[in-house]
Amino acid sequence: MVDQNPFSEPSTLEYGLPPFGEIRDEHYEPAFLKGMSDQLAEVEAILDDLEPPSFENTLKPLERSGQLLERVANVFFNKSSADSNDFTNELEERMAPQLAAHSDAILLDARLYARVKTVHEQHDPALSPEQHYLVHRWYTEMTLAGAGLDEAQKSTLKEFNQRLSTLTTKFEKNLLSDTNELAVVVDDVADLDGLEPGEISAAAEAASARGLEGKHLLTLVLPTGHPFLASLTDRGIRQQLMDASQARGGHGGEFDNRALVLEIAKLRAERAALLGFPSHAAFVLADSTAKTPDAVAAMLGKLAPAAARNAKAEQGELEVIVEDDLDDGARVRSWDWAFWTEKVRQQKYDVDTAALRPWFEAERVLHDGVFFAANQLYGVTFSERKDLVxxxxEVRVFEVRNADGSPLGLYLLDLYTRDSKRGGAWMNPLLSQAGLLGHETSIVVNNLNVPKPAEGSPTLLTFDETSTFFHEFGHALHGLFAQVTYPKLAGTNVFRDFVEFPSQVNEMWMLWPEVLANYAKHYQTGEPLDQGIVDRLHASEQFNEGFATSEYLGAALLDQAWHGLSADAAAAVTDVIAFEAEALAAVGLDNPAVPPRYRSTYFAHVFAGGYDAGYYSYIWSEVLDADTVEWFKENGGLTRANGDRFRSRLLGVGGSKDPLEAYVDFRGRPAEIGPLLTRRGLE
Known part of the structure; x- marks a missing residue:
């Protein structure tokens, strides 16, 4: 019965935390169906209003609509990403086209569009800036979605949208299955020489969980480069890891994604043409801070040649140093790069990032690093609530309060990898603050994929995992701090090429002196990380940046290549691997030793994750990030005054304001690219 469904009414738990202890599989589908039905009825009531369209009788009830659907969708899609099973996989595939059709039924409704357009054209001076911006967002999104098309065109558009929702869901499920299937099984623990005891125990636990007693299992991560490649001394095992990573979704069998890539690219290009755009990239970027593919191409084109040159120079340096240790003509291969880079880093800077793990114990990183920095900047406090489920x-729940003790929301942390969790790291909202709905606080989730060590062993993070922790927590703060009236503008609902900016800024605190000194203490002795090592870490910040920038740009430009195709050009592509090779060669990033961060068949960001034609966003946002880091340095760093300014003028506005206007309000001027070029050694 729907009236017994825990999604039927808002949660009565503290902060509106979903009642996870009551939610069962059979509750999801009825709640989805009822939620869609309810919202369509709510929209129909708007259309039945005989009064002239206004903000009060059109936009406000539109923003109130769909609350049941929002409740079930937030919980279900978080679960399907973080704790999937056969049921969630099957239901997601079944619901995807229905949800796409539901969205189209609202966004493409000509009657609703006419009302929104009328309000947009009124330019009512009585509306607040947030209300004006809300009207602008609805009008823009409905226009770009195709609300102005004729009925025949809309019918075709709906078919595209439903088919694409099915394909992208299938892509993600294939990738998760293939990632699990291709995990590397190691029979002899001696082959894991170079890994830390905690990493070896995590591999043993992973093998045991699959019934492979006495063996070790190296599970794959989402990016091409596995963190163990920097440590494993056995070159054969390193090659197995790299080969398995790059094979995902492209080696045949039932989980092969190549046909899906071709069809997704083709359908997206055809849909863009129907909407009046030359390519899917042009369609996506019309509603971004970049605005056009040409703007993105100009920036990436400025960076790629220098990055490729730097990577080539780095490769040459590696090969000179390690030629006596290689057995195939002194060539550094993709599976060698991270390993030998660490050796060279040790030689040049006396820094071994793998050896730093004892100073990055997860509990200290969380409480004395991540939480500490947020407290120093913003005055917020975090208390674990073990009574909340x-x-x-493995999910932990923390109550978050402002400096004055007022409630801010809940922060959920899901740290460890498991077969039921997709790769990567991310933030999801479960409930977003929105004054119109009476939501005064937010609930956000951070998911990471840290291997879980054996019971009783400490969780020691890698340098990169620690950086990722700070990054994802930046998204969480953005979601917690946003204070808006309308749901559409809540939390991190900003342009895709701006959303990474707050999280990138938060990475700076990882090595900030006061923060590092507070958390980077040896998990056994309590000894702080030696200042000499810290100094050498800073000295080595540009080391290997040619590789890092090239592997990222390879993925970003590959995304633009797929989505920059016209409908005819996309239809002509028949070979994913060949297209990828040509696209990388065209921009000079076809070095086999430096593969792109993601290849097409496991590029979940753009073929399943909402970053299609938008993976450039990370470096686009990094322009703002690098410029902001300079501002913090110029203004005293880790202070409440600085944190309060950043919170009030950027994080706190959520999506209620044009993000570049918000940036200028914070910085006093538009961002400059110079700090980014310096950071990445690309001047």
Whole structure:
């Protein structure tokens, strides 16, 4: 019965935390169906209003609509990403086209569009800036979605949208299955020489969980480069890891994604043409801070040649140093790069990032690093609430309060990898603050994929995992701090090429002196990380940046290549691997030793994750990030005054304001690219 469904009414738990202990599989589908039905009825009531369209009788009830659907969708899609099973996989595939059709039924409704357009054209001076911006966003999104098309065109558009929702869902499920299937099984623990005891125990735990007693399992991460490549001394095992990573979704069998890539690219290009755009990239970027593919191409084109040159120079340096240790003509291969880079880093800077793990114990990183920095900047406090239940036994729940003790929301942390969790790291909202709905606080989730060590062993993070922790927590703060009236503008609902900016800024605190000194202490002795090592870490910040920038740009430009195709050009592509090779060669990033961060068949960001034609966003946002880091340095760093300014003028506005206007309000001027070029050694 729907009236017994825990999604039927808002949660009565503290902060509106979903009642995970009551939610069962059979509750999801009825709640989805009822939620869609309710919202369509709510929209129909708007259309039945005989009064002239206004903000009060059109936009406000539109923003109130769909609350049941929002409740179930937030919980379900968090679960399907973080704790999937056969049921969630099957239901997601079944619901995807229905949800796409539901969205189209609202966004493409000519009657609703006419009302929104009328309000947009009124330019009512009585509306607040947030209300004006809300009207602008609805009008823009409905226009770009195709609300102005004729009925025959809309019918075709709906078919495209439903088919694409099915394909992208299938892509993600294939990738998760293939990632699990291709995990590397190691029979002899001696082959894991170079890994830390905690990493070896995590591999043993992973093998045991699959019934492979006495063996070790190296599970794959989402990016091409596995963190163990920097440590494993056995070159054969390193090659197995790299080969398995790059094979995902492209080696045949039932989980092969190549046909899906071709069809997704083709359908997106055809849909863009129907909407009046020359390519899917042009369609996506019309509603971004970049505005056009040409603007993105100009920036990436400025960076790629220098990055490729730097990577080539780095490769040459590696090969000179390690030629006596290689057995195939002194060529550094993709599976060698991270390993030998660490050796060279040690030689040049006396820094071994793998050896730093004992100073990055997860509990200290969380409480004395991530939380500490947020407290120093913003005055917020975090208290673990073991009485509140998460969606999985490993999920931890923290209550977040402002400096004055007022409630801010809940922060859920899901740290460890498992077969039921997709790769990567991310933030999801479960409930977003929105004054119109009476939501005064937010609930956000951070998911990471840290291997879980054996019971009783400490969780020691890598340098990169620690950086990722700070990054994802930046998204969480953005979601917690946003204070808006309308749901559409809540949390991190900003342009895709701006959303990474707050999280990138938060990375700076990882090595900030006061923060590092507070958390980077040896997990056994309590000894702080030696200042000499810290100094050498800073000295080596540009080391290997040619590789890092090239592997990222390879993926970003590959995304633009797929989505920059016209409908005819996309239809002509028949070979994913060949297209990828040509696209990388065209921009000079076809070095086999430096593969792109993601290849097409496991590029979940753009073929399943909403970053299609938008993967450039990370470096686009990094322009703002690098410029902001300079501002913090110029203004005293880790202070409440600086944090309060950044919170009030950027994080706190959520999506209620043009993000570049918000940036100028914070910085006093538009961002400059110079700090980014310096950071990446690309001047």
């Amino acid at each position: 998460g969606y999985h036994p």
